[in-house]
Amino acid sequence: MLVVSHIADVKSYINQQRSAGKKIGFVPTMGALHEGHLSLIYEARKHNDIVTASIFVNPIQFNNPGDLEKYPRTEENDCRMLEQAGCDMVFIPNVKEMYPEEVKKTYDFGNLETVMEGQFRPGHFNGVAIVVKKLFDIFTPHQAFFGQKDFQQLAIIRRMVELENIPVEVIGCPTLREIDGLAMSSRNIRLSENQRKSAPFIFKMLELANQLLPETEVIEVHQHIVDKFANHPDFELEYFEICNAITLQPIKSLNDAEEVVACVAAYMGEVRLIDNRMMKP
Numbered sequence: 001m002l003v004v005s006h007i008a009d010v011k012s013y014i015n016q017q018r019s020a021g022k023k024i025g026f027v028p029t030m031g032a033l034h035e036g037h038l039s040l041i042y043e044a045r046k047h048n049d050i051v052t053a054s055i056f057v058n059p060i061q062f063n064n065p066g067d068l069e070k071y072p073r074t075e076e077n078d079c080r081m082l083e084q085a086g087c088d089m090v091f092i093p094n095v096k097e098m099y100p101e102e103v104k105k106t107y108d109f110g111n112l113e114t115v116m117e118g119q120f121r122p123g124h125f126n127g128v129a130i131v132v133k134k135l136f137d138i139f140t141p142h143q144a145f146f147g148q149k150d151f152q153q154l155a156i157i158r159r160m161v162e163l164e165n166i167p168v169e170v171i172g173c174p175t176l177r178e179i180d181g182l183a184m185s186s187r188n189i190r191l192s193e194n195q196r197k198s199a200p201f202i203f204k205m206l207e208l209a210n211q212l213l214p215e216t217e218v219i220e221v222h223q224h225i226v227d228k229f230a231n232h233p234d235f236e237l238e239y240f241e242i243c244n245a246i247t248l249q250p251i252k253s254l255n256d257a258e259e260v261v262a263c264v265a266a267y268m269g270e271v272r273l274i275d276n277r278m279m280k281p
């Protein structure tokens, strides 16, 4: 696997591959890789001749400096995992390489960014969109792979691609979970042993919402889950929302949307975890 840290080297590699008629798949990450990330690499492998990835902890998408500072960095191990998973090239730039000057662009994602992550992490999605646009410009991939674990992020990226007219196919991939249901996340390694034991509660609540929804009003299910979190000593709930899976706006009744998703963000101590599940009443 080729490991590069300069944009020019990525471009020359991609040019070579494109001239040889190869189809390029791309998986952007922030490192601290786990099986969830690798599932995107495997998916990219299935549909492309060349699989590329990036590892970049993007400072402009962190609204909390402590979170950025504590973000796990495990580069050597990440490279080993990527290589074993069949990645052909990984780009690991430093901040100066990506942002030689201050970035000023502001996207307007309308209502997509006023709810959930957008509401609680101001500026987060603008930072995500800027870095993904920049990476798409560098890699010019035919396909790019993102996890549904970050459901709202996927919607934002699809919208950014539309706004910018980028000729890339954005592919959403299912969330990989630990055996006990906890969504795999780079942040899980920051959980204490006890927190780790309680963490699957998040997924249990999503499952419970799914079980209750067919026969219970959306508003009641919402309140029930919010109360459950309030009564759990290990969690501080930031939001739990039952939404239209396309517009991401909260719904009042199941008839308000063809596809429904429940999304949650909760703190365990200082660690912020998110998860979501499609509701299939």
Ligand code: AMP
Pocket: 028, 029, 030, 031, 035, 036, 037, 039, 040, 145, 146, 147, 148, 149, 150, 173, 174, 175, 176, 177, 183, 184, 185, 186
């Ligand atoms: P991150 O490194 O957290 O920015 O994630 C990089 C990509 O991996 C994003 O598209 C995430 O949605 C995806 N991802 C993270 N966790 C998982 C998971 N448990 N299952 C599938 N994809 C994931």
